[in-house]
């Protein structure tokens with residue numbers, strides 16, 4: 063992926079009206095319709111405070127997707143930005159109608175305006191591999207002439223070819239993208255070795271493919287596999303992981319069985335699989351062996367102590383560690399231990415000089431909750447987008463920034 067864009071640093075933002083497409087997709091308590099936590103707003107706010115203090119900023123963002131229960135207006139995001147920033151933030155329940163247009167026209171230097179959830183605009187998510195198609199949308203044609211610059215900084219959604227991410231005729235990268243790519247560049251180009259990847263959570267087949275890509279590229283030395291990726295590999299190798307586990311990965315297994323077996327055989331000594339797993343029994347953790355898993359036939363929600371120790375020993379040897387997905391079902395307290403242990407192991411590795419990066423979502427939240435977030439080198443605001451970057455893909459947002467630079 064070629065990184066070649068106009069950065070916000072290349073232009074003078076003072077006194078300018080800027081539109082910023084950011085990713086502030088947050089965790090929401092749907093009963094109360096309140097934001098429970100938002101690391102992404104936490105990352106954005108200091109930049110609003112410093113870099114954009116002398117600009118008029120119009121924020122475009124999304125929350126969830128149509129049909130989901132946390133798909134909602136962005137008034138709560140505006141309030142959360144306001145709370146963290148400590149100064150007023152405006153909101154309009156409109157995207158490019160008269161209300162939004164007037165509010166944008168009236169916006170003054172030093173003011174911030176949040177437009178409503180861009181995914182309420184039906185053409186937003188159509189997918190625009192041809193960027194010029196998106197340039198012709200009413201939304202783009204209405205908003206773009208009202209501002210001096212369109213800053214696209216939705217790094218967590220950089221893998222989506224959505225209108226507000228790829229559709230502006232000219233685009234500038236913002237500070238979040240700059241910082242993220244700065245940190246990921248080293249891993250993409252020439253990571254210090256040995257390099258380990260901790261793989262956990264869902265999206266088993268995508269993570270397996272990311273691992274494969276990095277082995278083939280010669281960058282990766284160890285893949286520490288947990289979560290559904292480990293289940294997928296075990297099942298491909300003929301182990302019975304129980305019907306409960308099997309069901310979740312069955313489709314991916316059927317579609318990729320030969321590739322899984324072939325890849326495993328090729329990199330057998332580098333693919334590190336769990337020796338023990340954890341199930342829940344009467345509210346407590348119970349350690350079981352891999353061979354026992356089939357007969358228990360229940361959710362294996364974490365890796366066991368032997369596996370934690372094995373992963374920890376490998377991490378000690380590594381100069382680069384990248385984690386994408388927690389080893390356990392972190393949302394459930396009973397399955398949380400190994401995720402915390404792995405964050406601690408990454409903190410230790412960082413102290414010993416390793417570059418350690420955590421991909422967004424649960425594992426980043428785990429680091430924050432355990433008070434250890436400052437102990438790792440970098441926590442990305444992206445999960446899926448980071449996974450695609452480390453899989454060598456050219457992300458739509460990065461391509462659009464390159465093709466539409468000033």
Ligand code: 3PG
Pocket residue numbers: 085087126127218219222445446
């Ligand atoms: C995310 O949280 O994954 C990003 O904001 C992208 O959202 P999406 O996965 O719904 O496209």
Ligand code: MG
Pocket residue numbers: 446
């Ligand atoms: Mg997502």
